[in-house]
Structure formats: C-alpha cells, structure tokens
Amino acid sequence: MQHISINIENDLPATRDLPAGATVPDELPAPKEVRLHPTQPNGGENASIYFVGTATTIIEWMGMRIMTDPNFLHAGDHVHLGPGVSATRQTNPAVDLHHLPRIDLVLLSHYHGDHFDQKVEVSLRRDLPIITTPHAHKQLTDKSADSFTNVTALDHFESTVVKINSNESQGRHQIRVTGMPGKHVPSHSIVDSLNSLVQAIPPTNGWMVELGGVDPNDAEKFTCGYRIYITGDTLLVDELKRIPELYRNERIDLMLAHLGGTTVPSPSLGPLALMVTMDAKQGVQLIRLIQPDLTIPIHYDDYDVFASPLKDFKAEIEMAGLQDKVVYLDRGDKFGFTVREA
Template sequence: MRHTPPEGTVEILFIGNATLLIRYGELTLLTDPNFLHRGQLVHLGYGLTSRRLTEPALDVAELPHADLDAVVLSHLHGDHFDRVARRGLDKGLPFVTTPHASRVLRGLFGFHRATGLRTWQRRTVLHGDSSVRVTALPGRHALGPVRALLPPVMGSLLEFGDRSGEVRLVLYLSGDTLVYDGLREIATRCPEIHLAVLHLGGTTLPGGLVVTMDGVQGADLLDLLRPRRALPVHYGDYSVFRSPLRDFVAEAGRRGHDARLVDCTPGERVTIGAGT
C-alpha cells in the first residue's frame, strides 16, 4: 500500500548522495538513483574513478518498486545512475532527464520510457488526483572548454498539485551545476521555491578542476534564489568530494540563511509544506 504524506506536503527520504525518494499525495518519485556500496568504485569517464565512502540508506531491492511513478535524473554520471540501479530498476519505469541521458537509457540500457527535456521544457506525471510538472532548468557541470568533456546536466523544477493544474508546492533540484549567470533566469522565472535541494561537495577532478558547488557557491545560490528552505545533498559520499557539509552550513549561516537550512542526514525523512 502506498504511503501518503499529509495533504499538501511532500515527504522526502534522503537515501544518500543525490538519491531521494519523494512522495506527494499518490505520487512517488526517485531522483538520481545511486546504490553502490561503501568501497565500490564509480566510473566517471575518461578512466577516472571514485570510491564510495558511505552506504546508501536503502538498497535498490528495498525501494517501493510498485509505487514508483518516475525517476528524475539530472545527468548520466556513475554517481547519479550506477550499475546497481541499471540492474535493479524496472525497464518500464519512466525517466525524465536530459536528451543525452535519455538516448543512452533507451538505446544502451533498455529503459524505453526515458524522456529527454531541453532547458525549460516540461513533462507532467500523474497518479490518481496527484500531479507533478517537471521542468528542465539551466545547469552546467563545468565552465569553459572543459564543459564539453562532461555530460549535459539539468536542474529540475517540481511543481506539485492536483489534476486541476493548481500548484501547491514547488521544489528545485539543482543537479550537478556550478553557479553561473544562466542560473539568474531561474530566480526570475521561479520566484517562489518552497524547497531547494542543492548538490554540493565541491567535486574536484585531477588538476584541481571543481565541477560541483562547494560551500561558498552553495551559499551564493541561496543568495540568488532565496528559497524558503534548502536541503543540502551530494557531499561526503565519494572520494572526489572535497568540500564537506560543514563548510556550506558555516557559510550559509554567515550570510543569514540559518533558518532556511533543513537538517536531514542520509536515512532520515523530512516533511515540507508550503508554509514550513
């Protein structure tokens, strides 16, 4: 039987890294499924690997598979969609992701219901009277020429409501982006964000190249978007993550964002409503 959170709220189980199980009404979404275990290597491309330092709070077999309505996948990197997820998820499960990732998911991995969205394109997922509109938002995994070496990434706006189209709750998933001028359009178009889920960690590749937000950039994004609440994820799970959560918490606090921060560690659940 599906677990239903209180009306008008979203319940989030933080599984680890950027993997969340999100429930709203009759809907259940999974984000960036990463179920490798501690000590296992993830492949990042070009021969680069990183070792997982933590255990996921759930194994892929423990997911409520019959309840899953869709996966929202920010991009096709091994710490966001891994070989365990590839084997353990139903091939008929809908994915909402980038055009690049959708082609690979359908062509190589057999997930035939993968849909690729270009920036600002939308797709609606329904279950019963519950609805979520997923909009692909700007994101860049790297800046300058190096950007071409990394897979395209998207942020996501999740607008939850009912079949009438009324939006009751808005979540933003940053994806593995750095802060750059293109994110200003999100602030303009999406002035009311109830919860921002921020991918942090300061992922650092050989040569010192940083390709995800560190603590300072995470606070910069809070300055820009000013969501009601913010949930930090994507930190401490892999050896390439060099910016610990405490750096973000300290910098966000220094800038007066303490009240926005949601304290939710892997394995914990948090319930968010429009007024909380």
C-alpha cells in the same frame, strides 16, 4: 508540453531482479529523524522527502514516489566518471536497492555513475518512467537490446506534466516537471570547449518540480501547491540567473542543493584539478540568487572526489545568518512538508 500518465500500483517493484522469495515493502524504512520547517507552524504535513544518500532522494505525495538520481552503491564501491577518472564511495545508502518500496518515477539529472550507477542500470525495471536529459535519454534507449522503454527527455526550460492516477487523486493531482539549466564545467572556458568535443562530462539538468492540481472544471488550469527546485550537478554559472527571472512572481518553497565541490580527477591535485559542482561558498551564493524559502543540502560527502564537506557549508550559512533557511538531513532522515490545496 508533454504529458505522462502514471497509474500507482501498490505491488510493482522498482527492480526487475528481485531476489527469490523477496517481497516489495509497502513503505520506506522508518526514518531516523523527521525534520520539519524550522520557523513555520507545523502539523498536517502531507508530503515528504527521504534522503537515501548522495543525490538520491525519494519524494512522496498523494501515494506517489519520485526517486531522484538513483545511486545505491556501498562504501568501497567504485564508479566511472570519465576517461581515466573514477570515484570511491565512502558511505552506504540508507536503504538497499532491492529493499525499495514501489517507485513510480525517476528524475535523472544526468548520465553519470554517481547518479545512475552500474548496478542500478542493470537492475531497474525497463518500463519504469524516467525523466532525464536528451543525452541520457539516448544512452538509456539507444541500445541494440535491453533498452529502457519509458524515458522522457527534457532540455532546459522544457516541461512535462505527470498525471497521478489513483483512487485518492482521481487524476486531479498533477506534477509539473521543468528542466532547469546546469553546467558541470565552467561556461566559456577552454575546458568547456574541450568537453563539448570529447563529452567526458555529460550535460546535466536541474529540475523544477511543482506539486499541484487542476480545477475539475478546467483541466488546463494548473495550480502549484509546493515548488521544489533541484539544482542537479552544476556550478554557479550565469545560466542560473534565468531561474529567478522565470519565477519572479512565484514562491520556490524548497531547494535541494547538490554541493560537495566535486573535484576531478582528484582533490589531492589541488590547482591542477577541476571543480565541477558547487562548493560551500557557491551554495550560499545560490541561496541568495534563488531565494528559496528553505534549502536542504545533498550530495556532499559520499564520494572521495568531494572536496567541500557539509561542515564548510554550515559555517558559510552561519556567517551569512541563514540558519533559519536551511534544514540538514542525514542519510535515512525525512523532511515533512505540506502541499497547499490546489
């Protein structure tokens, strides 16, 4: 198992091109709304997830900030999604790239413009720790110049341990990140075979993020205090069945579900287009498969290639009687939760 050690530095910017005179804020913008667990007792929350937009979230715990799939384009901006395929952003992020507080780690599910846009790639600090797929690792590091220098590659079911070094943690608190399976195109299809040859749609990971700690007397004994499954961009494929098998006796506290029914090259082509992320129905099916305690849908309306809006997912959730198992966040909202003491 790989290990990453992160020293939390309060004044280190996420970007290397901070405008002249700008300063790094101490915190994220005040949330529009703070959401909590709908059925469990609340109070004493010590961690949170801030929804920036599309698949970009910022997880905060023990003074550490983890950013997922950074995309900070604005409405009207375009991204490249493959040969002859582009998408137009319909929304604005809840915070601008250069207004971010310190970011300690990036989880990048795959190397695609709507998850790691062109402005982010130019702007991010080159030594910012990134955990990503082997494919994205090659794209980020295999450059003649200006490569990212602190990238960790995880394939499906490979893990790394992130050690938090701060006055508060003193190295006892850790985060275990494990690559989860994901498929951006239907398995065992003609499209899958063609994509393997031309690599138009990159390989993708989900993540299992386990917030916890180690026994001061036994550094090898990790105890999870809160487990988050981030689906990444995937369809409901057979490979996902391994997740509940692997975590059969473990609690999955939260699932961040990438939805939207992303359809390329365009939803307007109807049956001629290819769906490459879960739609509302598949999202509910995945809840039934994974059985998380709670689900937060993300990645559902930010680009014009999304064909399955959030209202469709809400309707499916109501029909399934799962209303108490879902929390909805708007861009700029925060979900507060409690990491159990290790």
